[in-house]
Amino acid sequence: MAKPRIVVLISGSGSNLQALLDSPDLGGEIVLVASDTPDAGGLARAVDAGVPATSVRLADHPDRRTWEAALQDQVAAVRPDLVVLAGFMKILSGTFVSTWPTVNVHPSLLPAFAGAHAPADALEWGVKVSGVTVHYVDEEVDHGPIIAQRAVPVLDDDTVATLHGRIQQQEHILLPEVVAAICAGRVTRTGRRVTIAPA
Ligand code: GAR
Numbered sequence: 001m002a003k004p005r006i007v008v009l010i011s012g013s014g015s016n017l018q019a020l021l022d023s024p025d026l027g028g029e030i031v032l033v034a035s036d037t038p039d040a041g042g043l044a045r046a047v048d049a050g051v052p053a054t055s056v057r058l059a060d061h062p063d064r065r066t067w068e069a070a071l072q073d074q075v076a077a078v079r080p081d082l083v084v085l086a087g088f089m090k091i092l093s094g095t096f097v098s099t100w101p102t103v104n105v106h107p108s109l110l111p112a113f114a115g116a117h118a119p120a121d122a123l124e125w126g127v128k129v130s131g132v133t134v135h136y137v138d139e140e141v142d143h144g145p146i147i148a149q150r151a152v153p154v155l156d157d158d159t160v161a162t163l164h165g166r167i168q169q170q171e172h173i174l175l176p177e178v179v180a181a182i183c184a185g186r187v188t189r190t191g192r193r194v195t196i197a198p199a
Pocket of ligand 1: 010011012013015016017042086087088089106107115116117118139151168171
């Protein structure tokens with residue numbers, strides 16, 4: 001049977017993309033990496049791995065709707081089975097995220113600290129434990145059913161960079177695990193409850 005086809009959307013350095021590219025048993029094929037900016041460092045990681053890479057800039061389109069339609073056309077062209085948001089910092093419409101199963105990696109234990117500054121928000125709030133969440137994406141920001149989480153302690157001398165760095169170490173383990181489980185058909189979703197069957 002053909003491997004599930006995966007599209008990864010990025011905006012930044014792409015360290016989570018790299019973890020997916022490096023995973024020996026992902027069980028799926030990354031067929032496209034797309035970014036909302038040509039400056040995303042992760043695009044070079046895709047090229048180095050021989051994966052087609054593209055960017056679709058909001059600034060090159062008259063409005064958000066046409067930008068998203070252009071991105072959606074590029075994604076649709078490669079017929080994905082799964083879309084992974086790996087540090088993709090633009091909000092996608094309900095139409096986009098319901099077209100394909102879409103998952104996101106987020107640097108906090110949702111529903112705490114949704115949004116673009118989760119490690120800073122966690123530090124400022126003074127929580128003693130934060131972490132990483134991998135969740136299905138729905139039409140609300142950082143809201144869809146949670147697939148897996150890992151806790152990361154907040155240390156007394158943490159800065160945003162040190163906390164985010166330790167969270168990212170866990171992201172790089174958890175995201176490939178979840179993608180592999182989805183590719184293997186081991187993930188079941190019933191309403192908001194998601195379970196992962198053992199490998
Ligand atoms: C990751 O830490 C990811 O959790 C976060 O952006 C970073 C991207 O890093 N995403 C969000 O904050 C989404 N709300 P990367 O480009 O090195 O993978």
